[in-house]
Amino acid sequence: GQSLEQPSEVTAVEGAIVQIxxxxxTSGFYGLSWYQQHDGGAPTFLSYNGLDGLEETGRFSxxxxxxxxxxxxxxxxLQMKDSASYFCAVRAPNQGGKLIFGQGTELSVKx
Amino acid sequence: NxxxxxxxxxxxxxxxxxxxxxxxxxxxxxxxxxYRQLPEEGLKFMVYLQKENIIDESGMPKERFSAEFPKEGxxxxxxxxxxxxxxxxxxxxxxxGTGNEQYFxxxxxxxxx
Numbered sequence: 001g002q003s004l005e006q007p008s009e010v011t012a013v014e015g016a017i018v019q020i021x022x023x024x025x026t027s028g029f030y031g032l033s034w035y036q037q038h039d040g041g042a043p044t045f046l047s048y049n050g051l052d053g054l055e056e057t058g059r060f061s062x063x064x065x066x067x068x069x070x071x072x073x074x075x076x077x078l079q080m081k082d083s084a085s086y087f088c089a090v091r092a093p094n095q096g097g098k099l100i101f102g103q104g105t106e107l108s109v110k111x
Numbered sequence: 112n113x114x115x116x117x118x119x120x121x122x123x124x125x126x127x128x129x130x131x132x133x134x135x136x137x138x139x140x141x142x143x144x145x146y147r148q149l150p151e152e153g154l155k156f157m158v159y160l161q162k163e164n165i166i167d168e169s170g171m172p173k174e175r176f177s178a179e180f181p182k183e184g185x186x187x188x189x190x191x192x193x194x195x196x197x198x199x200x201x202x203x204x205x206x207x208g209t210g211n212e213q214y215f216x217x218x219x220x221x222x223x224x
Contacts, residue, residue, distance in 0.1 A: 031211055040200060042115075042215040043154065050211070087153055096166050097142055097206055099213065101153040 002026040004088055004102035011108045012078055020073045020105045022088035030091040032064050032071045033099065037085045046073070046086075075107070083109045113138065115216035116185075117203050123222045124193045132188040132219045136205030143186045144204045144213060145171075145178060154202060160186060193223045 004024045012018040022032065031050035035043040047055050049064035049071060061074040075082055085106050089099040116135040124130050136143050141162055146154040156170040160180035171178065175193075180186040190197055200220050204213040 033211060035215075040148075040150075040218075042217045043202065043204075045212045045214065048211045091211065096159050097144060097211075097213065098156050098159055098167055098169075099144070099146075099154075100156065101146075103153045 002090065002092060002100045004090060004100065006086075006088055006102040006105045008103065009106040009108070011110060013110050014078055014080060016078050017074065017076050018078060018107065020075075020086050020088075020107070022071050022073075022102055024069050024071075024088070024090050024102075026069075026090050026092050026100070028092045029066065029069075032062070033089045033091070034060075034062055034073045035087045035089060035101075037087065037104070039084075043087065078109050080109050080111070083107055115203060115205050115214050117201075117216035117219050119219060120217060121220045121222070123224060125224055126194055127192050130190040130193050130197070130221055132190075132201050132203075132221070133185040134188070134203030134205075134216060135185045136203075137214050140205035140207055140214070142206045142208065143180050144206070145186075145188050146202045146204065148200045148202060148218075157188070157201075190221075193221075195223050197221060198223045 006022045033048045034046040037043045047062040059076045064071040085104040087104045089101045145157040158171045158178045159167040175191045200218045202218045204215045206213045
């Protein structure tokens with residue numbers, strides 16, 4: 001089977017840096033993606049890691065270690081609008097584009 | 112370039128009725144995925160389709176649920192004889208071939224009374 005673990009909630013203050021971790025157990029692995037969802041709206045793609053290392057996109061970075069079955073999303077210079085749910089998701093070989101999502105991390109950014 | 116469109120945005124059905132949810136993928140995308148989300152939970156994969164083909168329906172309940180993506184027109188997720196447990200948000204996503212980056216629609220919130 002496949003499963004992903006991430007913290008249920010994280011709180012941080014404006015301007016701070018926060019890291020959301022994700023560990024996964026999958027039978028085969030293509031890559032780890034991150035999505036953001038505001039108030040139950042449309043999930044929005046943030047980043048994808050197919051290989052080990054760090055991917056940076058503006059204030060957001062994502063890291064993957066395949067040997068540790070672990071990744072994280074790093075959000076810098078937090079803004080109030082970053083308050084949302086963040087989901088990690090994996091795509092497994094031989095399963096087309098099917099994504100398996102974690103339960104999500106609710107990020108609350110305080111003034 | 113219009114994004115993924117879903118309609119209706121909200122749907123109320125009585126137990127035993129049928130629900131039809133529609134999804135138009137982004138222009139140029141031929142891969143469509145349906146996911147279900149219960150409150151405070153992650154998205155659960157239901158079905159993956161390409162034009163006129165169901166590629167993977169491993170996440171879809173065997174009974175009452177069906178999906179199609181015809182050559183012309185939107186993808187349809189059909190739920191027959193709805194029950195209260197079907198109440199959820201149903202999201203459609205589309206992608207180009209790889210599926211690493213999926214674009215989601217706004218969802219259809221189904222409420223079964």
